[in-house]
Amino acid sequence: KAGVTQTPRYLIKTRGQQVTLSCSPISGHRSVSWYQQTPGQGLQFLFEYFSETQRNKGNFPGRFSGRQFSNSRSEMNVSTLELGDSALYLCASSTGLAGGLNEQFFGPGTRLTVL
Amino acid sequence: AQTVTQSQPEMSVQEAETVTLSCTYDTSESDYYLFWYKQPPSRQMILVIRQEAYKQQNATENRFSVNFQKAAKSFSLKISDSQLGDAAMYFCAYRRVGYALNFGKGTSLLVTP
Numbered sequence: 001k002a003g004v005t006q007t008p009r010y011l012i013k014t015r016g017q018q019v020t021l022s023c024s025p026i027s028g029h030r031s032v033s034w035y036q037q038t039p040g041q042g043l044q045f046l047f048e049y050f051s052e053t054q055r056n057k058g059n060f061p062g063r064f065s066g067r068q069f070s071n072s073r074s075e076m077n078v079s080t081l082e083l084g085d086s087a088l089y090l091c092a093s094s095t096g097l098a099g100g101l102n103e104q105f106f107g108p109g110t111r112l113t114v115l
Numbered sequence: 116a117q118t119v120t121q122s123q124p125e126m127s128v129q130e131a132e133t134v135t136l137s138c139t140y141d142t143s144e145s146d147y148y149l150f151w152y153k154q155p156p157s158r159q160m161i162l163v164i165r166q167e168a169y170k171q172q173n174a175t176e177n178r179f180s181v182n183f184q185k186a187a188k189s190f191s192l193k194i195s196d197s198q199l200g201d202a203a204m205y206f207c208a209y210r211r212v213g214y215a216l217n218f219g220k221g222t223s224l225l226v227t228p
Contacts, residue, residue: 045216101148109158
């Protein structure tokens with residue numbers, strides 16, 4: 001079974017632009033969660049989608065948004081990019097909602113650099 | 116808000132030796148889950164071990180085991196017979212039931228031959 005895939009793997013943008021990151025979960029997984037990883041703040045939860053509905057949201061500004069499609073694939077969008085948005089964005093999928101003991105399987109991440 | 120603290124930014128261990136990584140957390144909940152994740156240099160995060168708070172017995176997965184002290188809010192990871200492939204960042208994570216993972220800042224483990 002293929003693992004969680006994220007595209008693109010690397011991305012360079014300039015301040016003010018917007019970006020869309022994509023995540024394809026493991027087949028059969030209905031939950032997709034997004035995390036931002038930076039050296040200073042560590043791993044921070046962005047949001048979780050389950051069956052096309054946002055179930056949980058972290059403490060990020062409205063410039064960060066996401067969605068999930070009927071095939072469970074998810075996209076994350078960041079508008080009006082700031083230098084501080086430079087990070088590794090990780091996507092994780094699980095069979096059920098991520099709030100329990102369900103194991104979350106992580107993708108390799110998308111490295112976003114904002115210049 | 117729940118916080119997870121990993122007080123050791125870096126640790127080093129020799130091959131075949133045992134190392135313990137520390138983790139403490141702050142919560143007022145009685146029902147929650149705890150996890151240790153490993154992130155090798157390739158960046159793909161992997162679940163190492165997990166523990167349900169209501170279970171007294173410490174979880175074990177092959178060479179990996181935890182020491183879960185609920186009253187002390189401590190959740191340390193012991194790696195026995197360390198191998199070169201164990202070198203990675205290790206993250207302790209807490210999850211309140213129904214909520215997302217809350218990660219510590221991580222411990223970088225170096226394994227020397």
